[in-house]
Amino acid sequence: MEILIVGLSHKTAPLDIRETVSFSERNMEEGVRSLVACPSVAEGLIVSTCNRVEIYTATSKKKVEEAKSEIIGFLADFHDVPREKLDPHIYTMSGEECVGHIFRVASSLDSMVVGEPQILGQVKEAFGCAASAHATGNILNRLLHKAFSVAKRVRSETRIATSAVSISFAAVELAKKIFGELTGKTVMLIGAGEMAELAARHLLSNGVEHIIVANRTYENAVKLAEEFKGSAIPFNELAQQMELADIVISSTGAPTTIIDKKMVKDVIKRRRNKPMFFIDIAVPRDIDSAVNEVENVYAYDIDDLEGVVETNIKTRSKEAAKAEEIVVGEVGQFLDWMRSRESFPTIVALREWAEEVRRTELAKTMKRMEGLSEVDAKRVEAMTESILNKILHRPISRMKKAAHKGDEGEVVGMVREIFEIED
Amino acid sequence: MDTILFSASLFFLFLATLHYLLFLVYRNPIVPRVARYTLYLTFASQLGYFLSRYLKGGMPFGTNMYESLVFFSWCLVTAYLVITIKYKVPVVGAFVMPINLILMVAAALLPNKGIGEIPPALQSNWLPIHVTLSFMGDALFAMAFGSGVMYLIQERQLKRKRPGALYYRLPSLDVLDSMNYRALTVGFPLLTLGIITGSVWAQYAWGSYWSWDPKETWSLITWLIYAAVLHARLTAGWRGRKAAWFSIIGFAAVLFTFLGVNLLLSGLHSYN
Numbered sequence A: 001m002e003i004l005i006v007g008l009s010h011k012t013a014p015l016d017i018r019e020t021v022s023f024s025e026r027n028m029e030e031g032v033r034s035l036v037a038c039p040s041v042a043e044g045l046i047v048s049t050c051n052r053v054e055i056y057t058a059t060s061k062k063k064v065e066e067a068k069s070e071i072i073g074f075l076a077d078f079h080d081v082p083r084e085k086l087d088p089h090i091y092t093m094s095g096e097e098c099v100g101h102i103f104r105v106a107s108s109l110d111s112m113v114v115g116e117p118q119i120l121g122q123v124k125e126a127f128g129c130a131a132s133a134h135a136t137g138n139i140l141n142r143l144l145h146k147a148f149s150v151a152k153r154v155r156s157e158t159r160i161a162t163s164a165v166s167i168s169f170a171a172v173e174l175a176k177k178i179f180g181e182l183t184g185k186t187v188m189l190i191g192a193g194e195m196a197e198l199a200a201r202h203l204l205s206n207g208v209e210h211i212i213v214a215n216r217t218y219e220n221a222v223k224l225a226e227e228f229k230g231s232a233i234p235f236n237e238l239a240q241q242m243e244l245a246d247i248v249i250s251s252t253g254a255p256t257t258i259i260d261k262k263m264v265k266d267v268i269k270r271r272r273n274k275p276m277f278f279i280d281i282a283v284p285r286d287i288d289s290a291v292n293e294v295e296n297v298y299a300y301d302i303d304d305l306e307g308v309v310e311t312n313i314k315t316r317s318k319e320a321a322k323a324e325e326i327v328v329g330e331v332g333q334f335l336d337w338m339r340s341r342e343s344f345p346t347i348v349a350l351r352e353w354a355e356e357v358r359r360t361e362l363a364k365t366m367k368r369m370e371g372l373s374e375v376d377a378k379r380v381e382a383m384t385e386s387i388l389n390k391i392l393h394r395p396i397s398r399m400k401k402a403a404h405k406g407d408e409g410e411v412v413g414m415v416r417e418i419f420e421i422e423d
Numbered sequence B: 001m002d003t004i005l006f007s008a009s010l011f012f013l014f015l016a017t018l019h020y021l022l023f024l025v026y027r028n029p030i031v032p033r034v035a036r037y038t039l040y041l042t043f044a045s046q047l048g049y050f051l052s053r054y055l056k057g058g059m060p061f062g063t064n065m066y067e068s069l070v071f072f073s074w075c076l077v078t079a080y081l082v083i084t085i086k087y088k089v090p091v092v093g094a095f096v097m098p099i100n101l102i103l104m105v106a107a108a109l110l111p112n113k114g115i116g117e118i119p120p121a122l123q124s125n126w127l128p129i130h131v132t133l134s135f136m137g138d139a140l141f142a143m144a145f146g147s148g149v150m151y152l153i154q155e156r157q158l159k160r161k162r163p164g165a166l167y168y169r170l171p172s173l174d175v176l177d178s179m180n181y182r183a184l185t186v187g188f189p190l191l192t193l194g195i196i197t198g199s200v201w202a203q204y205a206w207g208s209y210w211s212w213d214p215k216e217t218w219s220l221i222t223w224l225i226y227a228a229v230l231h232a233r234l235t236a237g238w239r240g241r242k243a244a245w246f247s248i249i250g251f252a253a254v255l256f257t258f259l260g261v262n263l264l265l266s267g268l269h270s271y272n
Helices: A015-020 A025-036 A060-078 A085-090 A097-106 A118-132 A137-157 A166-179 A192-203 A216-229 A235-244 A261-270 A291-292 A302-342 A344-368 A374-405 A408-418 B003-024 B029-059 B065-086 B090-107 B126-160 B164-171 B173-205 B212-235 B239-264
Strands: A001-008 A045-048 A052-059 A091-094 A187-189 A209-213 A230-236 A247-250 A276-280 A297-301
Touching: A001 A015, A001 A060, A001 A097, A001 A137, A015 A085, A015 B126, A025 A045, A045 A118, A045 A137, A045 A209, A052 A060, A052 A097, A052 A137, A060 A085, A060 A091, A060 A209, A091 A097, A097 A118, A097 A137, A097 A302, A118 A137, A137 A408, A166 A247, A166 A276, A166 A302, A166 B126, A166 B173, A187 A192, A187 A235, A192 A216, A192 A247, A192 A261, A209 A216, A209 A235, A209 A374, A216 A230, A230 A235, A235 A261, A261 A276, A261 A291, A291 A297, A297 A302, A302 A374, A302 B090, A344 A374, A374 A408, B003 B029, B003 B065, B003 B090, B003 B164, B029 B090, B065 B090, B065 B126, B065 B173, B065 B239, B090 B126, B126 B164, B126 B173, B126 B239, B173 B212, B173 B239, B212 B239
Parallel strands: A187 A209, A187 A247, A209 A230, A247 A276, A276 A297
Antiparallel strands: A001 A052, A001 A091, A045 A052
């Protein structure tokens, strides 16, 4: 059996092409069914995300070329696109290369934003759908499960996904490094703006429970507060109410700073030194940079956050190299398994033949035995089984060993010749 | 037997320390697991060491420097294992276990390892009580020290706004501060009881509750430092950096009371 991949991704195809051949939840199962209906495709599964449409299949070694063409044909027919339009964007892989590729995709090493966490879930869903349509078999099942465990290893052993690569996620991460759990924390949102609201939303989805909104126009504050199920305060109460907030996000259009060191010092005193995290998204800045000097206060402006993101991106590419090592090691292991599988038919045939001999001989003997109790009959039968297993153990383990080394051809051939096993 | 068990515990502690330090660099989840299991083995072999010495002759700890070091090491291992049940931050091991390893290596280098005569003044049931309370207190201060150092490192990275390599590894400021506080609130009463039992025992043994022996003086200084930081925490809302610094200073006083006084100053507590 050979693994074969046919697909296109953000690396080879523009968005409009990717769109035309993508599968949605609705037509995925139908897609998988018609994929495995292709005569040369033994097992199949379709991964379809906004960045890639890839078809993973297992085919017989002799039919790889046929399968490639059938799969491209399937993709074109299913989406009613002329084949010529897809051809320049499609790549195909077969054999060893595929294993590494699937591991990399699942571990998010092949993603547009390396380390983004969604892809693993998407691959899992794709596999779940194919498995429930009975489109996968021995090889893809094993391969995908291995891919999931590789992805898990990559996530736990490298920092590829721990560092945020967007400003609003970086803010959430910093907040977690300061406060630990964000559950029960309060955030104050001053002014409005897309990025500030996004950061607030991320904080809320990470456990922050209360939100206080302040705006120069009180009505706007009320509107936004309603949207977040928080409370609005008049702008002139900012300084008094600030002590309730653990995290302050500011993004007003004010020409000068609205929060200075003295004000924060005062607030921190009233909070009995409970830490505070200020995020200044406004340009020009709302928060005096000296605020960061106050004990237990951490004030980040947009440049600081970008600095953090930049460091994180550098870390990610460094971590990707470590992840690559993990992938290479695991590919080796999987290929060993694939190879040992090659000797399986011979092992099965050998076992079947020996089992048949054992049964016939046992039946003959049993017929001639007299006065044998049921218990004793069982004992004799068990003995024949164990003789068989002991004798077969050596040739079988020899074949498996050879398969692991990749030179099973000779040994398997010899076994077939000695025991007269035919295809 | 006790020498074998001592060597075994030194070996396990070395492995544990090594893995805790590796944990700073590698993310492989096996590393902290190996560290923890070798620490269990350290704990067990030290316990076996005390038992075999006890069976050989009397009191197994606190009668000379060597025994005291091993006992302190065991207290530290115990304190670490207990505290990390609540705070699952194995990284603190990287900051505490090296100190522990140094103490155990020092013990290994000491010439006097025999089980000699127990000095008459120490032949009392107060000995194990006084020593256990004091060392358990000290071990918790070592934990407070470790979390304090970690707090300062993490705080600096957050203030400077440049996440370094340890930024991802270290837990949040909140966890570190709370661990520091927890260690102090348990360690302080233990130290207090250690001093009180010592004082009561001194009344029996030396005929006076307090005789300004250097060890007594220094443990009082240590006690005052920790009393001050706990007081400030409760009344003035001290937390974070200041508290971290004080737990570092306090631990320096602990080490001086424990080692410095024995080595540099002579007094009633000087038993080598």
